[in-house]
Amino acid sequence: MPTYELTMLLRVMPKTDIVSTLKRTANTIFSTGGIIRKIDSLGFKKMPFKTSAHSLVHREANYFIIYFDAPPSRIFDLDEAFGRDVDVVRRRIYKQDSEPPEACTLADEIKPPPYRSEVQKMLEMAKKAKKPQFSYNTGLDYYPFQK
Amino acid sequence: MLRNTLLAGSSAANGSFGILSGLPNTVCVQCVRWKRKPLWLGTAKSKLFRIPERPKIPKDETIELLRLHNNYRTLVRSIRHHITEAVIGSQARVDTELRAKQEEEDFVRCVALNNEWNESKAKARDERLAKAREVRREEILRKIIAQEQLAAKQLENIEKTVKRVKEEAITFITEKNIDQAIEDALNNPVDHNWALDLEGTIHRGKYVQPQANEGQRQKRMQPGV
Incomplete structure (x- = not known):
């Protein structure tokens, strides 16, 4: 089962209700045969903009991230179930990055452009793509007459 | 003009x-x-009913003209016959028996040549096909080896993943410890809003610290109440 990240904004409510909502969410995940890896609370924060959800206007929310594993075929059902929950203002499920982080190339990136390897590669490509041009064989790098 | x-x-x-x-x-x-x-x-109106007068040639002149014409035709015919005879006489005679024999010989020669060519072509073809078969055999062998290597690698990856998940499994949150996990999460809010400089120092607190979830007053009615 791949790991997913559920970012969830819960509406303003007492702690007991938050706990019960989180538990409800967790049980929904467990019902699909999934497990939870971690629960992160990002605290109670102002939302970037006011949001209407389930016939109520929200300006603040409790932010949570739940890292969970679940069968990919049930993700749609999970998302739908969370969408039906009246205590959830916003939610979105992302697939966690399983790729290992790339090696740091900052030292190469902060060089001036002509010294960067990728720029040199591009120059090489441009040189290769250049079409052969007619040569006047005058020994000059410009055309001496009016064209 | x-x-x-x-x-x-x-x-x-x-x-x-x-x-x-x-x-x-x-x-x-x-x-x-x-x-x-x-x-x-068509004919003009003025010439419509005009009857042209037939030329009147005297009798003796007609006879003379006929004689001359007959003479001319006789001469031309004899010359034509003479030339035809000469042309036919100059043409080569075709000996059918000899011709048939030559054709037979030519056919035998052509068959021999064709057989020779066929043999050489068959030899070249066999060589080419044998080479192609060898190349194909090697290619298949290479692919089989690559497939086996890939399968082994995949199996290794799977085993690695299984091992990793088994190690991680002790930290998984299940129905048994979900209450404790929620409690811990609510008591320890995390803040990803920090910056890192080149020395590796973490700078926090520029932005508003998140408030703990405790002490929230419900600001509005429950939906549906």
């Missing part, structure tokens, strides 16, 4: 001026390029 010029010239030459000048007669050329009546217009 040409016609007019020439007519004018001829008239001038034939007129009084021409005689006085003492020049020889100018040739009178009259072009009738566009002046003739078209053929499809």
